Amino acid sequence: xxxxxxxxxxxxxxxxxxxxxxxxxxxxxxxxxxxxxxxxxxxxxxxxxxxxxxxxxxxxxxxxxxxxxxxxxxxxxxxxxxxxxxxxxxxxxxxxxxxxxxxxxxxxxxxxxxxxxxxxxxxxxxxxxxxxxxxxxxxxxxxxxxxxxxxxxxxxxxxxxxxxxxxxxxxxxxxxxxxxxxxxxxxxxxxxxxxxxxxxxxxxxxxxxxxxxxxxxxxxxxxxxxxxxxxxxxxxxxxxxxxxxxxxxxxxxxxxxxxxxxxxxxxxxxxxxxxxxxxxxxxxxxxxxxxxxxxxxxxxxxxxxxxxxxxxxxxxxxxxxxxxxxxxxxxxxxxxxxxxxxxxxxxxxxxxxxxxxxxxxxxxxxxxxxxxxxxxxxxxxxxxxxxxxxxxxxxxxxxxxxxxxxxxxxxxxxxxxxxxxxxxxxxxxxxxxxxxxxxxxxxxxxxx
Amino acid sequence: xxxxxxxxxxxxxxxxxxxxxxxxxxxxxxxxxxxxxxxxxxxxxxxxxxxxxxxxxxxxxxxxxxxxxxxxxxxxxxxxxxxxxxxxxxxxxxxxxxxxxxxxxxxxxxxxxxxxxxxxxxxxxxxxxxxxxxxxxxxxxxxxxxxxxxxxxxxxxxxxxxxxxxxxxxxxxxxxxxxxxxxxxxxxxxxxxxxxxxxxxxxxxxxxxxxxxxxxxxxxxxxxxxxxxxxxxxxxxxxxxxxxxxxxxxxxxxxxxxxxxxxxxxxxxxxxxxxxxxxxxxxxxxxxxxxxxxxxxxxxxxxxxxxxxxxxxxxxxxxxxxxxxxxxxxxxxxxxxxxxxxxxxxxxxxxxxxxxxxxxxxxxxxxxxxxxxxxxxxxxxxxxxxxxxxxxxxxxxxxxxxxxxxxxxxxxxxxxxxxxxxxxxxxxxxxxxxxxxxxxxxxxxxxxxxxxxxxxxxxxxxxxxxxxxxxxxxxxxxxxxxxxxxx
Numbered sequence: 001x002x003x004x005x006x007x008x009x010x011x012x013x014x015x016x017x018x019x020x021x022x023x024x025x026x027x028x029x030x031x032x033x034x035x036x037x038x039x040x041x042x043x044x045x046x047x048x049x050x051x052x053x054x055x056x057x058x059x060x061x062x063x064x065x066x067x068x069x070x071x072x073x074x075x076x077x078x079x080x081x082x083x084x085x086x087x088x089x090x091x092x093x094x095x096x097x098x099x100x101x102x103x104x105x106x107x108x109x110x111x112x113x114x115x116x117x118x119x120x121x122x123x124x125x126x127x128x129x130x131x132x133x134x135x136x137x138x139x140x141x142x143x144x145x146x147x148x149x150x151x152x153x154x155x156x157x158x159x160x161x162x163x164x165x166x167x168x169x170x171x172x173x174x175x176x177x178x179x180x181x182x183x184x185x186x187x188x189x190x191x192x193x194x195x196x197x198x199x200x201x202x203x204x205x206x207x208x209x210x211x212x213x214x215x216x217x218x219x220x221x222x223x224x225x226x227x228x229x230x231x232x233x234x235x236x237x238x239x240x241x242x243x244x245x246x247x248x249x250x251x252x253x254x255x256x257x258x259x260x261x262x263x264x265x266x267x268x269x270x271x272x273x274x275x276x277x278x279x280x281x282x283x284x285x286x287x288x289x290x291x292x293x294x295x296x297x298x299x300x301x302x303x304x305x306x307x308x309x310x311x312x313x314x315x316x317x318x319x320x321x322x323x324x325x326x327x328x329x330x331x332x333x334x335x336x337x338x339x340x341x342x343x344x345x346x347x348x349x350x351x352x353x354x355x356x357x358x359x360x361x362x363x364x365x366x367x368x369x370x371x372x373x374x375x376x377x378x379x380x381x382x383x384x385x386x387x388x389x390x391x392x393x394x395x396x397x398x399x400x401x402x403x404x405x406x407x408x409x410x411x412x413x414x415x416x417x418x419x420x421x422x423x424x425x426x427x428x429x430x431x432x433x434x435x436x437x438x439x440x441x442x443x444x445x446x447x448x
Numbered sequence: 449x450x451x452x453x454x455x456x457x458x459x460x461x462x463x464x465x466x467x468x469x470x471x472x473x474x475x476x477x478x479x480x481x482x483x484x485x486x487x488x489x490x491x492x493x494x495x496x497x498x499x500x501x502x503x504x505x506x507x508x509x510x511x512x513x514x515x516x517x518x519x520x521x522x523x524x525x526x527x528x529x530x531x532x533x534x535x536x537x538x539x540x541x542x543x544x545x546x547x548x549x550x551x552x553x554x555x556x557x558x559x560x561x562x563x564x565x566x567x568x569x570x571x572x573x574x575x576x577x578x579x580x581x582x583x584x585x586x587x588x589x590x591x592x593x594x595x596x597x598x599x600x601x602x603x604x605x606x607x608x609x610x611x612x613x614x615x616x617x618x619x620x621x622x623x624x625x626x627x628x629x630x631x632x633x634x635x636x637x638x639x640x641x642x643x644x645x646x647x648x649x650x651x652x653x654x655x656x657x658x659x660x661x662x663x664x665x666x667x668x669x670x671x672x673x674x675x676x677x678x679x680x681x682x683x684x685x686x687x688x689x690x691x692x693x694x695x696x697x698x699x700x701x702x703x704x705x706x707x708x709x710x711x712x713x714x715x716x717x718x719x720x721x722x723x724x725x726x727x728x729x730x731x732x733x734x735x736x737x738x739x740x741x742x743x744x745x746x747x748x749x750x751x752x753x754x755x756x757x758x759x760x761x762x763x764x765x766x767x768x769x770x771x772x773x774x775x776x777x778x779x780x781x782x783x784x785x786x787x788x789x790x791x792x793x794x795x796x797x798x799x800x801x802x803x804x805x806x807x808x809x810x811x812x813x814x815x816x817x818x819x820x821x822x823x824x825x826x827x828x829x830x831x832x833x834x835x836x837x838x839x840x841x842x843x844x845x846x847x848x849x850x851x852x853x854x855x856x857x858x859x860x861x862x863x864x865x866x867x868x869x870x871x872x873x874x875x876x877x878x879x880x881x882x883x884x885x886x887x888x889x890x891x892x893x894x895x896x897x898x899x900x901x902x903x904x905x906x907x908x909x910x911x912x913x914x915x916x917x918x919x920x921x922x923x924x925x926x927x928x929x930x931x932x933x934x935x
Contacts, residue, residue: 051524341852353867356834362862367526368877371849375877377858381832383867444867 009045009064013148016070016185020152029123029153032135036150043144057329057361058300063243063269068185068215070152073100074178076209081105084207085174086235088422091203092116092171094157098178099186101155113165114200116173119156119189128160128193137221137249137277145245145273149187149219156189159202163195163225170201170420175218177238179210188218192230196253199229203423206246208238208266218246224256226280232260233418236270237430240295244270254280261417262289263427264299265434273302278312278340286315290414292434293326293358294441301349304333307340307370316347316364319414321407324441325357332364332377340370347377352410354383354442389446403445407435479540485509488641491540495610495644498617501624508630508640521634525796526825526857527765529702529739537704539642539675599657604688605650606661609677612648619650623681627710627747627773635706635767636743639675643708646676651686651717660915662691678709682717682752689720691918702764703728703738711746711754715776718753719746722914723770726925727762732820734792737764744768750776750805757913759922760787760795761929769827771800774808774836781810784910786922788929789822789854798828798845798860803836803869814845815907818854819930825857832869839869847877848906850899850930900927 017037022030045064046055076097087093087107094116095105101118108116115127122130135153138146157173175188194200202222208214216238224230230250238244244267250258262272276285291299305314320328330349351360364377384406392402411431418427439445479490488509492502521532599606605616612620630640647663663678682688705727713719721744730737740763746754756770766789772781783799801810816824826845847856858875880902888898904911904923911919 051519053524338852351864353864353869356867358867360862360864362860362864362873364858364860364873364875366847366858366875366877367855368847368849368857369855371852371854371879373849373877373879377873377875379860379862379871379873381862381864381869381871 009047010041012067013185014041017151020071021154024120024124025154026123026126028131029134032139033151033153036135036139036147039142040144040147040151043142043147046144054302057327058269058271058298060269063215063245066183066213066215068183069181070185073098074180076102076105076176076178078105080209081174081176084209085205086172086203086423086426088170088420090169091422092169094159094171094173096155096157096173096175096188098176098184099152099155099188101157109169111167111169113162113198114167114171115158115160116171117158119158119191120154122158122191127158130158130191133193133221133223134191135221137251138219138247140249143247145217146219146247149189149217149247152187153189156191158191159200160193161195161198161200164197165195166199167201170203170423172203172205174205174207175216177208177210177214177216177242179212183213183215185215185217188216190218190220192220192222194222194224194228194230196225197227198225199231201231201233201420203233203235203420205235206238206244206266208242211239211241213241213243213268214238215243216245218244220246220248222248222250222258224250224252224258226254227256228253229257230259232258233423234260234262234272235427236262236264236272237266238270239266240268240297242267246270246272248272248274250274250276250285252276252278252280252283252285255282256280257284259286260288261414263414263418263430264289264291265430267297267299269298271300271302275304275306276314277306277308278314279308281309281311283309284313287317288414288417289318290320290411291318291328292321292411292431292438293328294324294437295326296324297326298328299326300329300331302331304335305345307334307336307343307345310340311342312340313344314346318349319410320349320351320360321354321410321438322351322358322360323354323438325355327359327361330360330362330364330379334366334375334377336368336370336373336375338369341372343370343373343375345373345375349379351381352383352407353381354407354438354445356443384445386446399446400439403439403442404435406445407438408432478538481538482535483537483539483642487539491642491644494540495613497613500621501613504625504630505641508637509642511631512634512637512641515634515637519634525767525827526823526859527767527794527796529765529794532704532739534638540644599659602655602658603652604655604657605648607648609643609646609648609679612679616648616650619681620648620679623679623710623712625710627712627745628708628743632743635741636708639677639706639708639743643675643677646678646707648678649680649688649690651682651688653683654685656686657688660689660691662693674703674705674707676707678707680710680719680721681712682714682719684714685716686714687718689915690722691915692721692723693726702736704741705738705763706741707743709742709744709770713746713748713752713754715750716752717749718755720755721746721757721770722918723758723760724918724922724925725758725760725762725766729762729791729793729929730764732791734764737793738762739765740768741765742768744770745773746771746781747773747775748779748781751778752776753780753782755782755784755913756799757784757910758786759911759914759925760785760797761925763795764793766793766795766797768797769799771802772810773802773804774810775804777805778807779805780808783810783812783814784913785814786817786907786910786926787815787824788817788926789819789824790929791820791822793822795823796825796827798826800829801831801841803830803832803839803841806835806837807839808836809840812841812843812845813909815910816845816847816856817850817903817907817930818847818856819850821853823855823857825859826875827859829861829863830871830873831863832866832871834865836866837868839866841869841871843873845875846906847875848903849877849879896931900930903930
């Protein structure tokens with residue numbers, strides 16, 4: 001696919017790229033970064049939508065037109081982080097500010113068998129398979145935002161779990177955007193290497209301390225070795241003026257399990273682009289998520305799974321609640337390759353529209369090249385009708401409470417998936433603060 | 449102008465179970481190969497067209513030149529084919545005898561009638577017995593239309609497009625390009641420039657067309673394209689059921705078919721459009737076959753209903769999305785489809801339902817069967833515009849895989865801009881289950897018979913939407929087209 005080049009946008013990033021600190025980069029990383037930059041400078045910000053399946057429903061012109069600073073790491077207090085993010089002192093927590101790992105703010109525990117720390121250190125010490133792993137998943141396709149992130153990659157977080165280790169306490173990586181400059185571009189990067197027969201609960205959190213427009217282009221790569229189990233959570237709550245264009249790439253080996261639930265409420269334009277590659281027989285992946293939008297927000301879910309080998313299972317299930325003049329796009333894709341017999345794939349996207357101005361574009365697609373396959377998908381869009389509302393009201397619930405109950409009920413099964421107690425409390429709280437905002441902008445509940 | 453005798457080549461390409469691959473030995477009136485403004489003018493003058501139509505064709509041609517210089521053919525479909533040389537195609541091929549229009553069936557070239565006999569079209573007496581009025585399009589010129597008089601008594605017009613241009617220019621002018629404008633897409637633009645004939649039907653207000661109208665298309669001349677244009681107008685409260693069948697002889701070269709169909713259902717009218725498409729699919733090795741790039745769209749006004757039913761078993765490539773613009777309040781759109789891709793066939797087909805009016809409803813049932821090395825894609829779009837209060841859509845698309853070298857893809861686009869709409873989309877992909885096969889084989893059916901029975905049953909939701917005679921043919925076609933795919 002050719003993405004339209006917007007030379008102006010490339011120009012906006014090129015001086016920052018020229019000034020970016022390459023001093024501490026090992027030679028292999030400098031090469032990777034150079035290659036990534038040349039890919040990005042060819043692609044630019046994909047502003048052309050016509051004929052571009054990836055951005056058909058999303059207008060990136062505001063991103064291309066904005067100016068961002070780079071390479072200024074702001075200061076953030078521990079209270080600011082704790083009050084905006086899920087927090088639990090039993091968790092192993094890495095805090096990354098404006099793309100830089102910050103040891104002082106982090107809560108690194110002594111858990112055995114796991115190393116949580118700075119990506120920069122991992123680069124310089126050549127931890128594990130970092131040289132062969134880094135940018136290997138997120139560099140497979142020529143995609144503007146993974147290239148942009150890689151071109152600036154100098155730090156971030158690195159999580160490695162040794163083989164045969166079952167971690168009890170979750171590991172959280174918090175990516176914070178500070179408020180020290182008006183508009184900043186940051187490139188959060190996370191690499192997770194989970195050894196065979198290991199298990200980990202991993203929480204990725206994106207928060208924004210600034211009220212002004214920021215650009216965040218995160219890239220996460222996760223490697224799940226044979227029999228590894230990864231329980232992944234992703235929380236995106238950047239401010240409503242910001243852009244969040246995220247990519248997650250997962251490679252799964254034999255009998256590994258990757259289960260992910262995402263909770264996306266923030267940003268002006270946000271994209272959660274996740275791709276899992278089931279590279280060996282018996283791999284299982286579950287990709288779930290909840291998105292809630294209001295105002296002028298645009299929230300995209302770009303969810304894809306490739307069944308490369310036989311006997312793998314995948315499940316994509318997303319729910320959206322839209323109010324105000326917001327928009328959401330769901331693009332789900334399951335590819336079952338020729339040899340991937342005995343594949344089992346499901347795909348579902350359900351949407352609740354609360355207002356006249358809201359708009360949903362859903363594209364659940366299947367691409368299947370093997371015959372011994374069970375694949376099903378479904379998508380729905382609808383609103384809360386008067387009968388449903390009346391049912392609750394006739395049982396003595398007042399109208400406003402009834403509306404809140406119905407919306408909460410729709411979101412419930414996703415919220416319940418956030419299992420660690422402190423995390424669940426946090427998500428519950430954010431959701432319950434969010435529902436009145438959605439309701440205030442709603443004009444169609446119970447109208448027909 | 450060249451006169452060319454077509455040569456029977458079916459003996460060249462044996463081993464393919466395509467029963468309709470005979471070539472009729474008719475003298476053909478051919479325009480030189482290639483596309484230019486002169487060819488467009490030639491086609492128009494051959495048909496003795498009025499100036500406004502020539503003007504329209506020329507506008508389309510100029511737009512097409514612009515399109516082919518800038519974007520070229522649309523490339524979003526999941527089909528793969530060598531690029532088409534538009535200068536290597538005959539844009540006009542008429543059976544020579546037909547240059548002097550037949551006054552009755554007796555004047556029609558007997559060899560051509562024999563062709564239709566082979567096709568099993570109930571043309572002459574058989575037409576009346578079967579109660580079907582046929583407008584048979586052979587290459588590009590409409591050969592004979594039956595039962596025209598009987599229909600005339602009800603005020604129903606059913607004739608070739610060229611005839612309609614001469615006899616009913618006001619109607620044609622009013623509706624031509626009103627649903628598919630000449631700027632619509634690459635292939636529709638090409639069709640608008642060079643269309644040579646097709647069918648025209650007009651049902652006056654409140655009239656229920658008592659018989660099923662039918663057109664049979666056949667591509668005969670080697671290296672020719674067929675660019676027919678069909679326009680059906682059901683005036684207020686009218687009803688018509690229209691059948692379309694297509695075949696083409698064996699050719700090692702590819703033949704291009706870029707047709708346009710426009711349906712207009714005014715207030716309270718209903719149009720039911722059924723297609724059996726059995727163009728030559730190419731040899732099992734993937735040689736030859738028809739490239740079928742077709743634009744079909746209907747406009748449904750207040751309380752109107754448009755229903756598309758298609759059984760697509762032929763063509764090397766099928767690129768076709770019969771659509772309904774649900775413009776009027778309470779209008780209804782339906783799409784029922786069985787598409788089969790065997791051997792090296794590629795089908796990228798589906799529908800678009802554009803909900804504009806209030807309380808509009810659409811139903812989509814699509815069944816895709818992939819076998820051999822075939823690739824079958826359902827591509828559909830359901831769009832709910834802001835004014836479409838209480839719109840309802842239900843989409844079901846199922847894919848069946850026969851063999852491990854084929855592909856089945858589903859690409860639905862669901863775009864909702866009105867919160868009161870209710871949309872449901874369901875799809876599944878599976879193979880014929882071993883349990884079902886075992887059950888049938890245990891009762892004495894061969895594996896092939898068992899497969900056929902399961903596939904026919906699985907497609908029943910669509911087949912039963914077809915008029916009776918067509919339903920029988922569709923069942924047979926599925927069976928023939930799947931031969932050799934099992935075991």
